[in-house]
C-alpha cells in the first residue's frame with residue numbers, strides 16, 4: 001500500500017525458507033476485515049505502529065506447503081503434514097512453539113510474506129497454528145482467526161453465562177459469530193442491531209431472538225427504551241461497530257451488574273460525552289476486549305464442527321474476489337462507499353484454481369516466487 005487510500009500494488013518476492021519451528025503456508029482464502037478498511041482509509045494514520053496498522057491483511061487461512069526444521073506438530077500437539085489446512089493466530093504470541101526469531105514486518109524486507117493478502121504466508125516459530133479438521137468446509141474458515149476469535153473472546157470478557165441477555169451492536173462477521181456462540185453458551189435473549197436489513201435477516205438465521213434496525217428507531221433513547229421494555233435491561237452489550245456514541249447508549253441498556261464490552265473502537269481519536277455516575281447506579285462496568293488468546297482457535301473449530309450444519313457460517317463471506325482484484329474488493333467492502341451488500345469479502349489467490357486433488361498445496365511452486373503486498 002503506497003499510501004492511505006491509494007491503490008494497492010502487488011509485488012513479487014522470493015518465498016523464503018521457513019525458520020526452524022516455523023512453516024510456509026499457501027493462502028487459501030483471505031478475508032478483508034473491518035480493521036483493514038480502517039487502515040486503508042487512513043483512520044490509523046496517527047499510529048502507524050499500532051497492531052491494526054501493522055496487521056493489514058491478517059484474516060484467513062492456508063495450507064502448509066513447507067515445514068521448517070523440527071516442525072512436526074501444531075500447537076495442540078497434532079501431527080502436521082504438507083497439505084494440511086491450518087489456522088494461524090493473527091499475531092506472533094508467547095504460546096508459540098519455539099523462541100522468536102522473526103517478528104519483522106517491514107514491507108519489502110525479509111520475510112516478506114506477513115500479510116494474508118498474498119499467495120504465501122511466513123509463519124514464524126512463535127506464532128500459534130492449529131490444524132483444521134477435515135470435516136470443516138473451506139468457506140467457513142476465513143474469519144476464524146480474527147472475527148470469530150474476537151467475537152467469542154468478547155462474550156467471555158463480558159461474562160456470558162446460562163440465561164444471559166445480550167445486545168450486540170453490529171451484524172457483521174463478529175456480530176453474527178457472537179450471536180451463534182452466545183446462543184450455544186446458553187444465552188436466553190440475543191438482540192442484534194444494525195442498519196442493513198439483509199444483515200439483520202442473517203442475524204436471525206444465526207439465532208438472534210430479536211433484531212433492531214437502527215434506521216427505523218433513530219433516537220438512541222428510543223432504542224434504550226425498546227431494549228429495556230423487551231428485557232428489563234441486559235447483562236452484556238457488545239460494541240462491534242466502532243462508534244463512540246454507542247458507549248452511553250449501551251451502558252443505559254444494561255441491567256444492574258451488567259457489562260459493556262468495547263471491541264470495535266481499536267483506533268484512537270474518537271470521544272463521547274458520558275456520565276460516569278451511570279456506572280455506580282447499577283454497579284455496571286466497561287471492559288475492552290482486544291483480540292483473543294491462541295488456545296481459543298481449537299475451541300472455535302470444535303464449535304464449528306458441532307454447529308456448521310445448522311448455522312450458515314459460510315454466509316459471513318458475501319463476496320469473493322481474486323487476489324488481483326484487491327482494490328475492487330476493498331472498495332466494495334468499504335462501508336462508506338457501499339453500505340448494503342457486503343458482509344465480508346474474501347480474496348482467493350489464483351493458485352487455488354489450478355490445484356488438483358492429486359497435487360495438494362504447492363509443493364513445487366513453494367520454491368518459486370509469490371506475490372505479496
Ligand SMILES: [Zn+2]
Pocket residue numbers: 033034035036058059146147
Ligand atoms: Zn481482523
